[in-house]
Amino acid sequence: MVHYKLYRQGMLGMMLVDSLDELIEAGHISPQLAVQVLEKFDQSIDNAFTNYVKAKATIQKDLLTYRFCDDVWTFILNNPTITSENGPIQVDRLKIIACDAKASKK
Structure with a gap:
């Protein structure tokens, strides 16, 4: 794996x-x-x-840029608001890296 x-x-x-x-x-x-x-x-x-991690969040803002390479997504957002069970969080910039779960199971 x-x-x-x-x-x-x-x-x-x-x-x-x-x-x-x-x-x-x-x-x-x-x-x-x-x-x-x-x-x-x-x-x-x-x-x-x-x-073990079961937390969920909602992210609201326009997408600045995104990229997909080798089954890995990268998203960059400017000034997003992240809402979770702990309340809203405001940050200047957010970078999200998401990997293809199917690719990691090979």
């Missing part, structure tokens, strides 16, 4: 990569083990979003 590596670019993923780099530099783990940890991270994040 293929797991997307998008979440490595998030705060948690970047902190994990930094920590693994420090461990490699200190000689505590091998680069091969670090790669295995990152692959397990990808699997775990994918599993968490698939099985």
Whole structure:
């Protein structure tokens, strides 16, 4: 099964990569083990979003730009309002990356 590596670019993923780099530099783990940890991270994040996240939100605003490449959609919106069960949120810019679920199950 293929797991997307998008979440490595998030705060948690970047902190994990930094920590693994420090461990490699200190000689505590091998680069091969670090790669295995990152692959397990990808699997775990994918599993968490698939099985545990049930939140829904409504996004209102005009679409600024979009792109579709390699089964990955990217949408960029300016000044959207996001409405969820916690109430509305206003942000300056929103980037949404959506991956084809069928492609990740191959």
